[in-house]
Amino acid sequence: MSFIYRFAIPLAILLLCCTIDPAVGTARKLTALVEQQPLVLKYHNGALLKGNITVNLIWYGEFTPIQRSIIVDFIQSLNSRRAPLPSASSWWKTTEKYKGGSSTLVVGKQILHPAYTLGKLLKTSHLVALANKVNQLNAINVVLTAKDVAVDGFCMSRCGTHGSTRSANGKTRMAYVWVGNPETQCPGQCAWPFHQPIYGPQTPPLVAPNGDVGVDGMIINLATVLAGTVTNPFNNGYFQGPATAPLEAVSACTGVFGTGAYPGYPGQVLVEKTTGASYNANGVNGRKYLLPAMWDPQTSACKSLV
Secondary structure (H helix, E strand, O other), rough: OOOEEEEOOEEEEEEEEEEOOHHHOOOOEEEEEEEEEOOOOOOOOOOOOOEEEEEEOOOOOOOOHHHHHHHHHHHOOOOOOOOOOOOOOHHHHHHHHHHOEEEEEEEEEEEEEOOOOOOEEOHHHHHHHHOOOOOOOOOOEEEEEEEEEEEOOOOOOOOOOEEEEHHHHHOOEEEEEEEEOOOHHHHHHHOOOOOOOOOOOOOOEEEEEEEEOOHHHHHHHHHHHHHHHHOOOOOOOOOOOOOOOOOOOOOHHHHOOEEEEEOOOEEEEEEEEOOEEEEEEEOOOOOEEEEOOOOEOOEEEEHHHH
16 A cells, blocks of 8 residues: 655635636635644554664665755755754654654665666556565665656646555565655656746745755655655554545645645745745754644644744
8 A cells, every 4th residue: 555645726714715816817816714624644443663663665766866965865854963953854743652662764875877777768567676676674665766767646636645555475564655756757756946837926036045946855755755654554553535536634735834824825934045045944054944844643633843
């Protein structure tokens, strides 16, 4: 079973209900403010990932060393106390509030597949096969596909996904994740807010904190599915809605990055003075990231870092 992180029109504390005036084409008029119902992710009494979790990275296609370092630094940032607040590690710490959780992610093996041995059009079965290249317990195998690799459903219905497979002896379930680089295929869907959206309010895009729209978009999607993996690894953890299309720890808060967020507006975030880059989390090696809000079980609300 796999769980899909779908792109969606961003939601926030208030839902803006707008109508289109035919006389002015796409002009929108605010007609009402509707109070959103409390958000509750039900715990389905299943196991969560906890303890030291090794994150193995399978790079499929061409990634530059700088691109790989941005993503590796992000994962390392989730377990680092060296970065100043607000930090990526303080964001990840929210997962400890989920019953039976508390996991520390550590970068493990990195496997490079620059030769596109499976071609440039992958199915889910290919992603699983790549993830199974590493047979390791208490690990998350992350498959990352390059910008010129098409994956079934990518851009049309999903930006990333997570699921589980059985170990070689069939007794143990292993978690895997897939995220694609949307730079050339769908930056308006899977790299928002660093690119104009293809639909909805057309607010100006933010400047990517690491100077790479595709990879900075991947960070948002990777953060989303990693949080979903540790809090709902086997389809019986924390989620809302049907198990086949669940809203999870971060996907339930799609589009919220800072206070005051509403559809089409990511909220108030920090801006780096010299570059103009937007971010809300500090990481290791001087990195900065823009991380989505995460649902907090203690407050039953989406919690952003700023």
